[in-house]
Every structure is written in structure tokens, then in C-alpha cells.
Amino acid sequence: MLNTEKIRQDFPILKKGIIYFDSTSSSLTPEPVLQKMLEFYHEYRANVDRGVHRLSQKASEEYEKAHAKVADFLNAKSQNEVVITKNTTEGINTVANGLQWKKGDKIVTTLLEHHSNFLVWLRLKQRYGVKIEIVKPKPPVMYGLLDVGDFEKIVDDKTKLVAVTHASNVLGTISPVEQIAEIAHEHDAFMLIDAAQSVPHMKVDVRKIDCDFLAFSGHKMCGPTGCGALYIKNEVMDEIEPLNIGGGVIEDVEINNYTLNKTSKRYEAGTPPIAEGIGLGAAVDYLQKIGMENIEKHEKSLAKQMYEEVSEIPKIEVYGPPPQKKISILAFNVDNLNPHDVALALDVSANIMIRSGHHCALPLIKQVLKKSSVARASTYFYNTKEEVHKLSSALRDIAEHLTQ
Ligand SMILES: Cc1ncc(COP(=O)(O)O)c(C=O)c1O
Known part of the structure; x- marks a missing residue:
């Protein structure tokens, strides 16, 4: 089991109320x-x-x-x-x-x-x-x-x-x-x-x-x-x-x-x-x-929670396989909203950082997903269940209030 509370003390950015769901792009760096x-x-x-x-x-x-x-x-x-x-x-x-x-x-x-x-x-x-x-x-x-x-x-x-x-x-x-x-x-x-x-x-x-x-x-x-x-x-x-x-x-x-x-x-x-x-x-x-097995286990549980909570929100389309077949990444779109607007809304309204755009994978985005861009939330071992829940609540708000 990970002691997430203790681990998070090593990451000063997390003490500023930031919820960081962009580790796929670049992770945070701990004090040691x-x-x-x-x-x-x-x-x-x-x-x-x-x-x-x-x-x-x-x-x-x-x-x-x-x-x-x-x-x-x-x-x-x-x-x-x-x-x-x-x-x-x-x-x-x-x-x-x-x-x-x-x-x-x-x-x-x-x-x-x-x-x-x-x-x-x-x-x-x-x-x-x-x-x-x-x-x-x-x-x-x-x-x-x-x-x-x-x-x-x-x-x-x-x-x-x-x-x-x-x-x-x-x-x-x-x-x-x-x-x-x-x-x-x-x-x-x-x-x-x-x-x-x-x-x-x-x-x-x-x-x-x-x-x-x-x-x-x-x-x-x-x-x-x-x-x-x-x-x-x-x-x-x-x-x-x-x-x-x-x-x-x-x-x-x-x-x-x-x-x-x-x-x-x-x-x-x-x-x-x-x-x-x-x-x-x-x-x-x-x-x-920390132990790679512990990291993997913790992330699997966050992946499952994120997938389940976000995929049941009306107007949100999620891409990718069910959580047991992947690392803890969730790609999605909110109805007709531009993914950059979704990312900005999460930042401004809930201090949540996610990535949006083509993710330097245009052949996949265009030919597999038939899109021009998507939003992506990704976790690491320093993320918590509460943070995932804040993400899904904020997304529910966006889907309810920002879409036509
Ligand atoms: C699967 C994959 N390959 C390659 C890269 C490129 O990594 P870097 O920009 O550190 O060279 C990335 C970065 O996001 C990636 O996710």
C-alpha cells in the first residue's frame, strides 16, 4: 500500500492546491x-x-x-x-x-x-x-x-x-x-x-x-x-x-x-x-x-475509478480500452466543446491540469479516433481518489453548463 499522504509531502507544487493530471506529458519532480x-x-x-x-x-x-x-x-x-x-x-x-x-x-x-x-x-x-x-x-x-x-x-x-x-x-x-x-x-x-x-x-x-x-x-x-x-x-x-x-x-x-x-x-x-x-x-x-508494483497497483485503482466516474457522465465520450488493459490515462471529449476549452475550464474552475490537443499522435487521433484533438487526464502515484473525484465532478459541471 502506498502512503500517498506522506509521498505528497515530497512535491511542493501539490501543497499549492494544484491537482496535477498531466504526468503523461511530464511528471512532477520530488525533493530528494x-x-x-x-x-x-x-x-x-x-x-x-x-x-x-x-x-x-x-x-x-x-x-x-x-x-x-x-x-x-x-x-x-x-x-x-x-x-x-x-x-x-x-x-x-x-x-x-x-x-x-x-x-x-x-x-x-x-x-x-x-x-x-x-x-x-x-x-x-x-x-x-x-x-x-x-x-x-x-x-x-x-x-x-x-x-x-x-x-x-x-x-x-x-x-x-x-x-x-x-x-x-x-x-x-x-x-x-x-x-x-x-x-x-x-x-x-x-x-x-x-x-x-x-x-x-x-x-x-x-x-x-x-x-x-x-x-x-x-x-x-x-x-x-x-x-x-x-x-x-x-x-x-x-x-x-x-x-x-x-x-x-x-x-x-x-x-x-x-x-x-x-x-x-x-x-x-x-x-x-x-x-x-x-x-x-x-x-x-x-x-x-516506493516499489514499482505498488505504483502500478495504485494507478490501476485510479484508472478504474477515473474510467467509471467519467464514462457515466452524459455528453462525455471516452476513448481507449477498459482500465484493466491500460495504464492510467483517460482520453475523452465533452460533447461539441473544443478540448482546449475543457482544459482551460478545469484549470480556472478547479485547479486541475490536464492535457488537450493532438498529443503528438496525429495518425492515431485522425485515423483511429476520427478527431482532430482530444482531452486527456493522466495520473501518477502521487494522485489520490479524492482528486479523481474532483475531476469527475468538475467535468460533470462543464458537461452540464458549458455545452449547448
Ligand atoms: C509514447 C511517447 N513516446 C515518446 C514521447 C516523447 O518523449 P520526449 O518528448 O521526452 O522525447 C512521448 C512524450 O509524451 C510519449 O508519450
């Missing part, structure tokens, strides 16, 4: 994470891997520890499989631009994807003539559930990469990534997972899933902005040419040649986001202390 970053600035503010003096040694040690914490969190074999990035987007771009492509290579992705796991593949199509095949959700499509059988039909020996979101940022749907990875590997294709919405909310085990690449953002899991991570399975590391090269990536340099470091260090060119990386390590500590 901020304190850990401040410790770097106050006590060992120096560059990493570039000095023998004690401040640099200490900063390097803490930055290394952050990699080790992320590796442990994901059950990776070693911290050498973890690259600290700016965000999920950078992680996916690193893979997209690092693999060697030729005309006729095939990429399989889905209609559920965030633009970060979609545009990169479209660009490869334009650049190299790579073929993209898109798996659509099975009926009822607005649940956003993927059918493993569709991957069996579409993934073939020409497929070089299967790139799938682990959890949809609009519908919350959880994808069967373990089975999809197995299908990809039967055809010698790589498996990439966009884990921006799974790693913060559930236990993710890269060895159990057996993916080759997995990207996520620190700022969605209590870490600071400006950091994320990319897992690259050790066995496939040589397949990925680094996006940037420069300081910090080499084993040796001659006048005419260079050899790259054998570990994930080769993907962290230049001075890295040291404080943010250390903050990411602290966020992992924070989540592990």
Missing part, C-alpha cells in the same frame, strides 16, 4: 531528486571522465552510478548498455540514424505511435526508400489494442526493424511487446520499444522482453527535464553508429583514424547532462523505494 542534483552543484561541480582531481572523480563516480541504477531498474546485463540521452526522442533518433539502411529494408510500426516513434521512420522512407508497414489496432479500433497475429502476418525476412510503443500516450493501451519481439527475432529483425509511458508506471525488464533498443524519458518518471535513457543490447551495439562524435567517445585517436569506445559511452559525445543524469539516478532510487 532535486536535493541530489543540488548536491552535485554544491559539492562536486566538475566535468566527468576528464580530470584526476577529486571533484571530477566524485562527479564521474556519481554519473556512472546513475547508469548502473538505470541498468538495474531495467534489469539490463550491464551499465554499459545504458546511454543517458536528452529524452525518448533522442534515443529513438539515435537508433534510426545509427542503423545502416538500404532501399527495400522494411520497418514495421503501428498506428498508436507518438510522432517521436513515427516521423523518424517516415524520414528514412524519404531518404532511403525504406518501406514502412503500419499495424492498425484490432476492432473496436478506438480501444487501441494490437493483435499479435497482425505482426505475424506483416513481419517478414525483409523487416529490419519493428518499432512499437509499450503504452500509448493517448489511449493508455499496453502493447504485447514480448510476443512482438519474439516475432521480430524469428525474422532477424531488431526490436525497438518506445517505453516513454511504460518505464515510469510499471516494472519493465529488458531481458524478459528481449528487445534490442528501449528508449524513455527521465522527466516523465520524477527525474529532471533534459534527461532520458536509451538501452542498447550489448550484442547489437556495433550496429549503431553514434549520432554525434567528439570528446568522450573514443578508445584511441590517430591522425587518420579513431576507434570508438566499446561501451555505451560512445553515444554520449561531449560534456553530458551531468546534474540531470545524476537526477535520473535519484529518480530511479525514489521509484524503487
Whole structure:
């Protein structure tokens, strides 16, 4: 059981009466994470891997520890499989631009994807003539559930990469990534997972899933902005040419040649986001202390409550599957109201923050939901049943009084 009351003390914004239902976009950051970053600035503010003096040694040690914490969190074999990035987007771009492509290579992705796991593949199509095949959700499509059988039909020996979101940022749907990875590997294709919405909310085990690449953002899991991570399975590391090269990536340099470091260090060119990386390590500590199983359980109960209370309000249409099949996200529209107006009304009338718009998932919004935008409320472990109830009451008011 979570002690939500105690946990909430770690988040100063929550003490100001704010009800934050936009963690899918970016989570709040707790004090212990901020304190850990401040410790770097106050006590060992120096560059990493570039000095023998004690401040640099200490900063390097803490930055290394952050990699080790992320590796442990994901059950990776070693911290050498973890690259600290700016965000999920950078992680996916690193893979997209690092693999060697030729005309006729095939990429399989889905209609559920965030633009970060979609545009990169479209660009490869334009650049190299790579073929993209898109798996659509099975009926009822607005649940956003993927059918493993569709991957069996579409993934073939020409497929070089299967790139799938682990959890949809609009519908919350959880994808069967373990089975999809197995299908990809039967055809010698790589498996990439966009884990921006799974790693913060559930236990993710890269060895159990057996993916080759997995990207996520620190700022969605209590870490600071400006950091994320990319897992690259050790066995496939040589397949990925680094996006940037420069300081910090080499084993040796001659006048005419260079050899790259054998570990994930080769993907962290230049001075890295040291404080943010250390903050990411602290966020992992924070989540592990609470326990991912406890987080998941708490959020499941909020998801159920939110779904039940909101879907029974007249004039509100909810999208996505029933709560047992998804993370705690609720996408909806209130009658003919523009979702931005709904979000503003919730802010002004009830101090409730939600997201509205296309959620950087236009193919899904347009082709699956047949809309141009939707409203979305999303919870995290610091939210409470009372807050969910305030959301549904405020929405009931809006549906009653603001619609014609
Ligand atoms: C599923 C999914 N993928 C990728 C991203 C991109 O994350 P970032 O903006 O941190 O790179 C997001 C952000 O909302 C997301 O929800």
C-alpha cells in the first residue's frame, strides 16, 4: 500500500492546491531528486571522465552510478548498455540514424505511435526508400489494442526493424511487446520499444522482453527535464553508429583514424547532462523505494475509478480500452466543446491540469479516433481518489453548463 499522504509531502507544487493530471506529458519532480542534483552543484561541480582531481572523480563516480541504477531498474546485463540521452526522442533518433539502411529494408510500426516513434521512420522512407508497414489496432479500433497475429502476418525476412510503443500516450493501451519481439527475432529483425509511458508506471525488464533498443524519458518518471535513457543490447551495439562524435567517445585517436569506445559511452559525445543524469539516478532510487508494483497497483485503482466516474457522465465520450488493459490515462471529449476549452475550464474552475490537443499522435487521433484533438487526464502515484473525484465532478459541471 502506498502512503500517498506522506509521498505528497515530497512535491511542493501539490501543497499549492494544484491537482496535477498531466504526468503523461511530464511528471512532477520530488525533493530528494532535486536535493541530489543540488548536491552535485554544491559539492562536486566538475566535468566527468576528464580530470584526476577529486571533484571530477566524485562527479564521474556519481554519473556512472546513475547508469548502473538505470541498468538495474531495467534489469539490463550491464551499465554499459545504458546511454543517458536528452529524452525518448533522442534515443529513438539515435537508433534510426545509427542503423545502416538500404532501399527495400522494411520497418514495421503501428498506428498508436507518438510522432517521436513515427516521423523518424517516415524520414528514412524519404531518404532511403525504406518501406514502412503500419499495424492498425484490432476492432473496436478506438480501444487501441494490437493483435499479435497482425505482426505475424506483416513481419517478414525483409523487416529490419519493428518499432512499437509499450503504452500509448493517448489511449493508455499496453502493447504485447514480448510476443512482438519474439516475432521480430524469428525474422532477424531488431526490436525497438518506445517505453516513454511504460518505464515510469510499471516494472519493465529488458531481458524478459528481449528487445534490442528501449528508449524513455527521465522527466516523465520524477527525474529532471533534459534527461532520458536509451538501452542498447550489448550484442547489437556495433550496429549503431553514434549520432554525434567528439570528446568522450573514443578508445584511441590517430591522425587518420579513431576507434570508438566499446561501451555505451560512445553515444554520449561531449560534456553530458551531468546534474540531470545524476537526477535520473535519484529518480530511479525514489521509484524503487516506493516499489514499482505498488505504483502500478495504485494507478490501476485510479484508472478504474477515473474510467467509471467519467464514462457515466452524459455528453462525455471516452476513448481507449477498459482500465484493466491500460495504464492510467483517460482520453475523452465533452460533447461539441473544443478540448482546449475543457482544459482551460478545469484549470480556472478547479485547479486541475490536464492535457488537450493532438498529443503528438496525429495518425492515431485522425485515423483511429476520427478527431482532430482530444482531452486527456493522466495520473501518477502521487494522485489520490479524492482528486479523481474532483475531476469527475468538475467535468460533470462543464458537461452540464458549458455545452449547448
Ligand atoms: C509514447 C511517447 N513516446 C515518446 C514521447 C516523447 O518523449 P520526449 O518528448 O521526452 O522525447 C512521448 C512524450 O509524451 C510519449 O508519450
